[in-house]
Amino acid sequence: MTIRTATLNGVITLEIARPEKKNALTQAMYQAMADAIDAAQADAAVRAILITGQPGIFTSGNDIEDFMQRPPQSEDSAVFRFMKALVGSDKPVVAAVTGAAVGIGTTLLLHCDFVYVSDEARLAMPFVGLGLVPEFASSLLVPQLMGGRRAAEKLLLGDPFTGSDAVECGIANAVLPAGEVVNHARRVAERFNGLPPGAVRDSKRLMRGPQRELILKTITEEAQLFGQRLRSPEAMEAFQAFFQKRQPDFSKFA
Numbered sequence: 001m002t003i004r005t006a007t008l009n010g011v012i013t014l015e016i017a018r019p020e021k022k023n024a025l026t027q028a029m030y031q032a033m034a035d036a037i038d039a040a041q042a043d044a045a046v047r048a049i050l051i052t053g054q055p056g057i058f059t060s061g062n063d064i065e066d067f068m069q070r071p072p073q074s075e076d077s078a079v080f081r082f083m084k085a086l087v088g089s090d091k092p093v094v095a096a097v098t099g100a101a102v103g104i105g106t107t108l109l110l111h112c113d114f115v116y117v118s119d120e121a122r123l124a125m126p127f128v129g130l131g132l133v134p135e136f137a138s139s140l141l142v143p144q145l146m147g148g149r150r151a152a153e154k155l156l157l158g159d160p161f162t163g164s165d166a167v168e169c170g171i172a173n174a175v176l177p178a179g180e181v182v183n184h185a186r187r188v189a190e191r192f193n194g195l196p197p198g199a200v201r202d203s204k205r206l207m208r209g210p211q212r213e214l215i216l217k218t219i220t221e222e223a224q225l226f227g228q229r230l231r232s233p234e235a236m237e238a239f240q241a242f243f244q245k246r247q248p249d250f251s252k253f254a
């Protein structure tokens, strides 16, 4: 298992722990995270959820081998279960971004309530360069957060950005020294032990309420195109280039 879960002081921690593959997420890992979020939702003793990675790496996003060999077939697949569980979580979710956060490593942050980023972190949403389209409602939420101009740099060009940029454009709360980010995020999560859970739940529903349906609808619309694009020759060229450690060549595509 490459997702470690542990509950301590009212906080369940979901630790992505596959450092040899830069914490790339497989279907089994999405499944484990979805199960943990669902269990937290039903457990009155859990007051908040903390998502974290390993020193230097939060996650390199979806496992590209999985994209090629086991692409998600329907909205019942594990990645969509994970997306829906995170969007639907009534418990506060805090992310400690311990390093690089690529693809869904960045887009999942859009659905967390608090995001703390290590000063070594680099974020990126390189979907287009992989022959894909944005996912996890990022096509909706990124332009909303930072405006169309900056969203185009991050979603169409796939430009990487720093933790400070993430704070400035509304994705993150604060940048912290690498050695402090997890402890700080944990302290924020533990503050919910001292707050009334019913008021937290109702307030989170009110804050997210008007957007939640639109977010789920956007996830579905993106998924249809994403699924088609995963099978496209453009995506195959990008994936093969990644494993062959070369630049992709899109010059032959119209």
Ligand code: COA
Residues within 6 Å of the ligand: 020, 021, 022, 024, 025, 059, 060, 061, 062, 063, 064, 065, 100, 102, 103, 104, 126, 127, 130, 243
């Ligand atoms: N899927 C599958 N394997 C991955 C992976 C991914 N998303 N990200 C990294 N790996 C693997 C590499 O293939 C390599 O495996 P190997 O040791 O068997 O060759 C190993 O993890 C180490 O990766 P490497 O690229 O050498 O590490 P790095 O420190 O130079 O770079 C990243 C780290 C995260 C910047 C880089 O790995 C990266 O860009 N990964 C892909 C990100 C991506 O495009 N994700 C999909 C978004 S939709």
